[in-house]
Amino acid sequence: MIPNGDLSIDEGAIAPWSGRSLEYFDRLLDSAAKTFRFKTNVPFKKLPKKARDIILYGNADEQVHVRYRNRFNRIRSYWTDFEGVISWLERRREETDSEYARERYEQYFREVPCPPLQRGPAAA
Numbered sequence: 001m002i003p004n005g006d007l008s009i010d011e012g013a014i015a016p017w018s019g020r021s022l023e024y025f026d027r028l029l030d031s032a033a034k035t036f037r038f039k040t041n042v043p044f045k046k047l048p049k050k051a052r053d054i055i056l057y058g059n060a061d062e063q064v065h066v067r068y069r070n071r072f073n074r075i076r077s078y079w080t081d082f083e084g085v086i087s088w089l090e091r092r093r094e095e096t097d098s099e100y101a102r103e104r105y106e107q108y109f110r111e112v113p114c115p116p117l118q119r120g121p122a123a124a
Helices: 022-036 049-057 085-095 099-109
Strands: 059-069 075-082
Touching: 022 049, 022 059, 022 075, 049 085, 085 099
Parallel strands: none
Antiparallel strands: 059 075
């Protein structure tokens, strides 16, 4: 889900949402950040655990208010649940009829061992 914890949300830390309808996910994440009080411009690994959990698993207790300017320069807004990236992936995987899409979503659920830590001369 988060291949590089040194990246911030703004820098594309959330792999499944990178390269997708970015405006939608950007607005949703910005609204979640305001609602749940976390920053999107700090490395993901430095976010408080509560914020990381909300981003990954969502929060069913409180909706987020999304406000944006559409292509006709009109302000639009709506309230929505923030389901989190893992819940979103699970839902999309189950709802799709496309084998290709299902395989694309499932790639995020594979267990892959972490690479070994790089040790410098001082650590040897």
